[in-house]
Amino acid sequence: MKRRSFIKKTTASASLLGISSLQAMNMLSKSKTTSMNTFKLNFAPHLGMFKNHAGSDPIDQLNFMADQGFSAFEDNGMKGRSVETQKKMAETMAKRNMTMGVFVAHKIYWQEPNLASGNKEKREEFLSQIRSSVEVAKRVNAKWMTVVPGHVDLRQNMSYQTEHVIETLKQASAILEPHNLTMVLEPLNFRNHPGLFLSESPQAYQICKAVDSPACKILFDIYHQQIQEGNLIPNIEQCWDEIAYFQIGDNPGRNEPTTGEINYKNVFKFIHSKGYTGILGMEHGNSIKGKEGEEKVIDAYRETSNF
Template identity: 80%
Template sequence: MKRRLFIKKSTATASLIGMSLSGVHALNKLHSNTNKNTFKLNFAPHIGMFKHHAGNNPIDQLNFMADQGFTAFEDNNMKNRPVEVQKSMAKTMVDRNITMGVFVAHKIYWKAPNLASGNIDKRHEFLNEIKQSVEVAKRVNAQWITVVPGHVDLKQNMAYQTEHVIETLKQASAILEPHQITMVLEPLNFRDHPGLFLTESPQAFQICKAVNSPSCKILFDIYHQQIQEGNLIPNIEACWDEIAYFQIGDNPGRKEPTTGEINYKNIFKYIHSRGYKGVLGMEHGNSIDGIEGELAVLKAYRSSAS
């Protein structure tokens, strides 16, 4: 018996021994769905979401995601992974027809102003990180990179801060446009991330219109915007022309759809009705630990958007 096959069989046997009877039946049902694309939208899991099924190896996790019908993947930490790991993950995504979603493009200033300050050194630092991210994006076939403008500058009027951010993003767009890479600006909620400059979708919309570049668009994180502003579908509709990427998480708890107050079935239906072909990142935790929790995530997405 080949070593790889032996290891897979041994791992599967060990997993089954530790599972309840209901877990065994659920896993059998899970395998019956292998290689069937059951999703109308390009949902993107992340590393660790299915580690109890696939193990800790990122390549095995990518293969498991593809087997369950996922056609995209995102990895906030991709930029920090060793180059050889990036290359291996990129090859697997190409082989399995998985679209690479976002990774975080730069150091995020959670407690101090950077882009909003207008400080030239901070601007140059950010632009250098954007240049570095271009190389990573080319290596892993990423079209989108996440940008968070950082903390507000309490010593400056908001209008001046906005102009500083716009100017920096214009310069970043000039770096990204030749490579057809899009930075997606992510508004974050006041509860989890107090004091940040960018918090609401209309604000992000205004900035993107001012930058006026295909390389500067909105990452509409449904979890954050439910907390920050609500009125989700009307705000998605109002911002539609500037949205390039979505992320998902229910509220409260930031877990999979169906665990909180957000009607994801209707939101997914609306996004699909607009002909959206981009990625929807599953940037949330699992509400239940272990294999049962991973099965619950799959069930939630299949029931909400299949």
């Protein structure tokens, strides 16, 4: 339809409704934008993912995400931001109806054992950081926080290490339960993070069953588990009652869906079919730099959500 005819028809329709043509045009534009910017799942970008479009200011970036239809946001580094910045980000998310996803709750030991060791000082350090994370979660309206149990203890049998981890997580759960907060345990793959205690979804499932708390669940990172064990949909099905959060990244490359070997449309379709209403964190890079790459990320999520 030519623009002149379109405007004439819009004006005529507006007069019948008793509103101005400008109001009608705005309503139509808003309706079109809302329709285009709707995802079937709660995908959560992170800061920096759209900086070429939105600039470096966190508030501008959050607003850009919301404008594109993203209903959630995650920030691994939220705990390290100033209280003022946390509050401003929380206010913006509330205004834009965005749900806060995970932030990292504690210091992660990448090269030496902490929770697996059973060391009482390391345990108390972890529990202290969980306590401080409660305050951050309240400030930014977060429900979930990421926990990585750290490196294996090569001097101890795996069963002993597992018991040490379970006991620590039980104590952490007792801190979180009164606040209705959940730590999500993230198994990480052997290639990117060699030597870590927690690497597989069945292992995380077993630990969560042993801890037996609503405050201790699984963060199923699809990228990590594709590398570590594959068999994605069956493993998600097996772990379902202990999964509280997902993260996304294609393999190889750890970039947006459609850039690697994972059939994300089928994975998302399965997760959606289970009635999942939680968050799927976009913990990956952009395969192309600049604005073009950022647009490609948005297009990838529109494509893989079209099931």
